[in-house]
Structure formats: structure tokens, C-alpha cells
Amino acid sequence: MKNDQCDLIHPKKVKEKKLEIIDGMTIKYHANGKTIWSKGQMDDDQPEGYWEWYRVDGSLKRSGHFAKGEPIGEWKTYDEKGEVFKVTHRKQ
Numbered sequence: 001m002k003n004d005q006c007d008l009i010h011p012k013k014v015k016e017k018k019l020e021i022i023d024g025m026t027i028k029y030h031a032n033g034k035t036i037w038s039k040g041q042m043d044d045d046q047p048e049g050y051w052e053w054y055r056v057d058g059s060l061k062r063s064g065h066f067a068k069g070e071p072i073g074e075w076k077t078y079d080e081k082g083e084v085f086k087v088t089h090r091k092q
Helices: none
Strands: 019-022 025-029 036-043 046-054 060-067 070-078 084-090
Touching: none
Parallel strands: none
Antiparallel strands: 019 025, 025 036, 036 046, 046 060, 060 070, 070 084
């Protein structure tokens, strides 16, 4: 992505999320630009490996793995206290 600040406006008038790449990890931020929304690695513009998503308060919301951009294996959803409350299994 050319503009790593992601201040561009999406064609449908939705503001792009701020994005950084640190030590090979792609980190996207909530609309406030301060708290992490998601983080993981990208390969050929597709999510790859382990990813995590967070709530605005910084608590972990969901985690799982990708292979060539497709969700695979076990995916966990966490409650606001950080406890697993749902596990989904995706076909590999």
C-alpha cells in the first residue's frame, strides 16, 4: 500500500483504517487511529498465518489462522473479560 497512513477516503466515502507494518506484522487501527483493530501477517496482499482482532478498549475479540487468504482451523471468539465463549472450526 503506497500510503501507510491510510488517510485516503474509500470510494464509498468510508474512511480507510490507519495501517502500519511493523516487523512484518500488518496492524490496522480502529477509527480513532489509536487502538489496534487487527494484526497479523500478509502474503501477496492476503492474510496469512495467525491473526487477532481487538475491541476499541483493547481487549481481544477474535483470533484464528489463514492460509492463502482463507480462514482455516480453529477460530476463537472472546468475551469482554478475555474468556473464550465460542469456538468455530473452519475447513482446511
